[in-house]
Amino acid sequence: MDNFGFLFAANAFVWGGIIYYVFTLKQRSRNLEKDLELLKETIDKESQ
Amino acid sequence: MDQDLEKEPDEESTVLIWLTGIVFFAAIAAIFIIVPTEKTEGPIQRIMYLHIPSAWLAFFAFFIVFISSILFLWKKEREWDIYAHASAEIGVVFCSLVLITGPIWAKPIWGTWWVWDARLTSTLILWLIYVAYLMLRSQTDAGSMRARYAAVLGIVGFLNIPFIHFSVLWWRTFHPQPKVISSEGFGKGMDTSMLATLGVSLCAFTLLYFLLMGQRIRLERLKDEVDRLKRQKLYSS
Numbered sequence: 001m002d003n004f005g006f007l008f009a010a011n012a013f014v015w016g017g018i019i020y021y022v023f024t025l026k027q028r029s030r031n032l033e034k035d036l037e038l039l040k041e042t043i044d045k046e047s048q
Numbered sequence: 049m050d051q052d053l054e055k056e057p058d059e060e061s062t063v064l065i066w067l068t069g070i071v072f073f074a075a076i077a078a079i080f081i082i083v084p085t086e087k088t089e090g091p092i093q094r095i096m097y098l099h100i101p102s103a104w105l106a107f108f109a110f111f112i113v114f115i116s117s118i119l120f121l122w123k124k125e126r127e128w129d130i131y132a133h134a135s136a137e138i139g140v141v142f143c144s145l146v147l148i149t150g151p152i153w154a155k156p157i158w159g160t161w162w163v164w165d166a167r168l169t170s171t172l173i174l175w176l177i178y179v180a181y182l183m184l185r186s187q188t189d190a191g192s193m194r195a196r197y198a199a200v201l202g203i204v205g206f207l208n209i210p211f212i213h214f215s216v217l218w219w220r221t222f223h224p225q226p227k228v229i230s231s232e233g234f235g236k237g238m239d240t241s242m243l244a245t246l247g248v249s250l251c252a253f254t255l256l257y258f259l260l261m262g263q264r265i266r267l268e269r270l271k272d273e274v275d276r277l278k279r280q281k282l283y284s285s
Contacts, residue, residue: 003092009097010152014102015147018256020171021141025263032270039277046284 061262068255075252078245086242095153097245100255102145103171107209108257109139109180114206117199125271129195132202134264136181138257143175158222166215167223170208177205 079097086093112135120128150168151161162168181201185194215225238246 004089006156007091007094007151010098010149013148013152014098017141017144017145017148019238021260025260025267029263029267029270032267032274035274036270036277039274039281043277043281043284 055132055206056087057165058123061259064255064259064262068252069258071248071252071255074247075245078241078248083173083245084239086270089157092156094152096147097151097249099146099149099244102142102149104250105168105253105257106139106143106146107136108143108254110174110202110206110209112261113139113181113202115176117202120195120199121203124192126195129199130265131261132199134261134268134277136185136202137264138260140178140182142253143171146171147175154222162260163222165223166219166223167212167221170212170215174205174212177201177208181205 076096079094083094085091085095112131116132116135119125120132146264151172154163155161164228181198184201185198215221
């Protein structure tokens with residue numbers, strides 16, 4: 001019994017899934033950092 | 049605003065990233081080069097070195113949800129709610145990987161992708177409970193009521209885990225019996241190199257959990273800060 005295709009598929013899902021999740025975490029983090037910067041700038045301008 | 053929210057991961061995170069990377073490299077080398085091929089199942093058995101650690105990580109993550117939810121209900125501190133939310137998301141990701149890799153192993157070994165036996169069905173129920181937990185958190189308005197409902201669901205969901213663990217002992221199931229911790233003793237049913245490979249892989253996944261938790265907690269704190277500034281802007285205008 002070889003079933004290398006199944007072994008490959010399982011590995012692709014696990015490693016692909018982990019990499020994708022880390023990527024989405026980074027992306028969400030970047031978006032929030034941008035929002036934060038924008039909000040801080042707006043508040044600073046309004047307070048001047 | 050805290051300075052650590054503004055910048056990328058600090059030195060401690062960098063050490064953890066490197067350590068996780070090194071242990072993962074060792075795990076991959078052990079899985080694909082060092083460990084011998086299992087005689088009955090062949091190379092497909094190597095899926096187990098990813099499937100079991102994914103299950104361990106998911107159960108550990110849900111255990112943290114359970115503990116954090118109890119502490120949140122007790123102390124009413126936002127910090128515990130953050131830990132529970134962060135851990136639940138990570139748990140769902142890895143429980144999904146368990147539910148994907150299991151059927152991929154089952155198809156060539158059992159001849160079918162899925163059977164409705166006690167272990168598989170209870171794991172699917174666990175996954176559905178924590179998906180519902182995340183949906184509850186995303187659908188309801190932010191506030192202490194949402195956090196309280198989520199905490200109750202987080203606690204109830206975890207009660208399924210002992211049932212999942214013992215299901216293969218209480219009923220006749222298709223799912224293999226435990227080999228690492230069995231009635232014969234610790235690791236008695238396994239080859240030493242297979243046990244060591246599984247151990248390294250379990251370490252790698254555990255380190256990955258802490259790495260992801262660090263990132264996910266930071267994300268939640270960033271969200272809180274954005275919400276706080278939005279409220280501040282709204283009241284000042």
